[in-house]
Amino acid sequence: MRDQDPAAAPGPEGRRLSTKETADLLGVKPETVYAYVSRGQLSSRREPSGRGSTFDAKEVEALARRNRRDSNGGSTSGGELSVRTRITLIDKDRYYFRGVDAAELAARHSYEEVAEWLWTGQLRPGITFTAPEASATVARRAVDSLPEHSGPTDRLRVAAIAAAAADPLRFDLSESAVLGTARTLIPTLVAALPPLRHERSDEGPLANRLWARLTSRTSDEASLRALDTALALLVDHDLAASTLAVRVAASARAHPYAAVSAGLGVLEGPLHGAASGLAHRMLLDVLDQGTAAPVVADELRAGRRIPGLGHRLYPGEDPRARALFALLEDIPHAAPALAAARDIVATTARHAPLHANVDLALAVLTVSSGMPVSAGETVFAVARTAGWIAHTLEEYGERPLRMRPSGHYVGARPPQPLPQ
Known part of the structure; x- marks a missing residue:
């Protein structure tokens, strides 16, 4: 019988693997194993004999399981989560919605038309989104109850929750139902924001309605076009932090309002929407x-x-x-x-x-345009809601709960004594 490789011999804390065994199990080159170590994805231990490093077998197997998730549409590659998507591609200082140059699309089509393209792959010229009066009323009341100093994301998040509570069919996750929710939720969010001009208009293109909630100045055609284009340009941008949060919620089969709320929660961070x-x-x-x-x-x-x-x-x-x-x-x-x-x-x-x-x-x-400091955050949030819905729809078509990475535990090793 051949002698056992000392590097692979089990220790008191569990079986150890050599660098070669670890590389073979992970399907990578030995140098990649040490890249995992440098990123904190694996821990290594130098053998006293000086014959190289060894790795905890359970830890290696857990990493191998995470890497194999690529076949299910999500993977951990190079330390970053990768998710299959057909929505947005960013490549060489350009970005594309469903393969179409996004900047050119935004220059030629309204925000609502770009949103429809993102959701369905079809253009619907002249489409506008309208908020049902009942939904808008509930959302306005909820937003009006907030403290005066509340920020735009506070208002939008509360409006989304109020609209959800008013929709008894929100748990219908069929594509047609989700699209119907999207076409009413976005204008409901806008309608719930307090207007800065005396007249309240909830008709016409969404950019026109949003303008009156961002500034007291009278609009002009060029400014409205700039706002509408800004909304269209910001519809989606691949897996930004807020979009990933939305996909995690959708993976757990949260309804669209809840998925959007998850995105709004992340968006409020100073490194993102603000x-x-x-x-x-x-x-x-x-x-x-x-x-x-x-x-x-x-x-x-x-x-x-x-x-x-x-x-x-x-x-x-x-x-x-x-x-x-x-x-x-x-x-x-x-x-x-x-x-x-x-x-x-x-x-x-x-x-x-x-x-x-x-x-x-x-x-x-x-x-x-004489808008407040928070106006950009509002524009960003309203615009990105369409992208979040697109990712929600896409995630509903994937295996449920696939967004479940394994934790890399680095705390005290058990068993530890009970705290006194």
């Missing part, structure tokens, strides 16, 4: 001081990144920013904010060659 508000404040500071240099210097001195610049998915220019800036150039009253944005980009370029992202472009729109 980013445009930071860019808005910075633009106001630049306009107040007349130059970007001291404002950018203060941000750098404080160790903060410059809001509205750079994007981890776009080495070059954010295509959403490029499309929105092009429209803003046609709006005369947007010229000062546009100039301030260009000054920020040029000033920062001396330190780092970063391009403007959509948060800066959205900030130009909100600042030049």
